Amino acid sequence: MNGPAVYLVVPCYNEEAVLPETVKRLTEKLARMGEAGLAGEGSRILLVDDGSKDRTWALIQAFHGEDPRVEGVKLAHNRGHQNALLCGLMTALPRCDCAISLDADLQDDVEALDAFVEKFLEGCDVVYGVRNRRDTDTWFKRATAQGFYRIMRLLGADVVFNHADYRLMSRRALEGLSEYREVNLFLRGLVPLIGYRSDYVYYDRQERFAGESKYPFKKMLAFALDGITSFSVRPLKLISNLGILISVLSVFGLLYALISYFAGWAVSGWTAIVCSIWLLGGLQMLCLGVVGGYIGKIYSEVKARPRFRVEEALLHGPGDPGKDGHGTTADQDL
Numbered sequence: 001m002n003g004p005a006v007y008l009v010v011p012c013y014n015e016e017a018v019l020p021e022t023v024k025r026l027t028e029k030l031a032r033m034g035e036a037g038l039a040g041e042g043s044r045i046l047l048v049d050d051g052s053k054d055r056t057w058a059l060i061q062a063f064h065g066e067d068p069r070v071e072g073v074k075l076a077h078n079r080g081h082q083n084a085l086l087c088g089l090m091t092a093l094p095r096c097d098c099a100i101s102l103d104a105d106l107q108d109d110v111e112a113l114d115a116f117v118e119k120f121l122e123g124c125d126v127v128y129g130v131r132n133r134r135d136t137d138t139w140f141k142r143a144t145a146q147g148f149y150r151i152m153r154l155l156g157a158d159v160v161f162n163h164a165d166y167r168l169m170s171r172r173a174l175e176g177l178s179e180y181r182e183v184n185l186f187l188r189g190l191v192p193l194i195g196y197r198s199d200y201v202y203y204d205r206q207e208r209f210a211g212e213s214k215y216p217f218k219k220m221l222a223f224a225l226d227g228i229t230s231f232s233v234r235p236l237k238l239i240s241n242l243g244i245l246i247s248v249l250s251v252f253g254l255l256y257a258l259i260s261y262f263a264g265w266a267v268s269g270w271t272a273i274v275c276s277i278w279l280l281g282g283l284q285m286l287c288l289g290v291v292g293g294y295i296g297k298i299y300s301e302v303k304a305r306p307r308f309r310v311e312e313a314l315l316h317g318p319g320d321p322g323k324d325g326h327g328t329t330a331d332q333d334l
Contacts, residue, residue: 003034004097005042006117009088011081012060013050015104019059022104023047023070029110030069038117042095044316046071047104048088051078057312064314076311082185083307085165086177091315093174100168102129108166112203116168125173125196129166131205160200163188172196183307242283 008026012019026045033039049057049072060072073091075084085101092099098120102108112129119127165187169177176194177187192198 003037003040003043004117004120005044005095006030006033006039007043007092007096007099008045008113009048009085009092009099009101010045010104011048011050011084011088011101012052012056012104013078013081013084014052014054014056016052016055016059018105019047019056019063022106023063025106025110027067027069029113033114033117036114038114038121040097042097044069044071044092044095046073046088046092048072048084048091049074050081050084051075061314068316071316072312072314073310074312076309079307080185081165082187085187086185086307087310089169089174090178091310091313093171093178095315096171096174098168098170099174100166102166103164107205109203109205112166112201115201119199119201120168120170122199123197124168124199125170126191126194126198127168128160128163128198128200130160130200130202131162132202160188160192166203167191170196185307242287 008030010022010026015022023045030039030043030045034043047060047063047070049060057072057074060070060074063070064072073087075087079087089099089101098117100113100116102110108129116127116129169191173191173194173196176196177190180190180193
């Protein structure tokens, strides 16, 4: 088969319900891409088990035994979607011409893979998968997602609207990504910083085939906050501006209080005092929380702990499959 070596990188966490169908569809699609000259002999499906508690890794081992094109990497602990995805991309780096990341739940349209590779063959180093519409989302999820993208843009982060982690990256782009060392990962913001030529593939997102979503509202909120605080210091600047504004208003309030006192207009103002105390107290706590969030990120970064560790890997071909988050050899059981 002629064509580029394409790696399909799929992070998995407790996906035993959907994984058999995922592997079936991806292997069939990879075969069709090979026949069309869009995927060469070195093309693989790389499943990254993010410390699953169910039979996900056992299934990956079985799939690998049946078909060597299905490879697997098992992380020693659950490190979250972004770290698992990064592990898969860095494992694919020395083995592929390009890597395409997608979710295991089959919501990302696998038929769009052809268009990704075609853009790559035209010279694009990064190809973003962008949703045509969000009809499958609830009103609340759709509104909060659109609000998140707008806030990120307002805060100066270069993010792609309606793009999650369905994307193609060339080997050159992956090498660029490997140079970013931060522990608090937000790949949607990091990838645009790499530069190089990019393009978009538009697709329709499907309903989850089986299993449950691994991103409830609490995790989505934490992910959004990570993205905002990882790529913008504008919240800190807003706090400074807010402090200046409140200080100016306080001067006017003091002048009003003095004028009222000397003019004899002063009356008992219990309600106003209590409201002022609650308002200023709430603003102070909010500001302290924002500052604390940034300090917490600094704390995580300066410790420089590995972003992931590979416990076991099922791979073929050249390259070191066992790397931790800092590029040193990790525990392996090959």
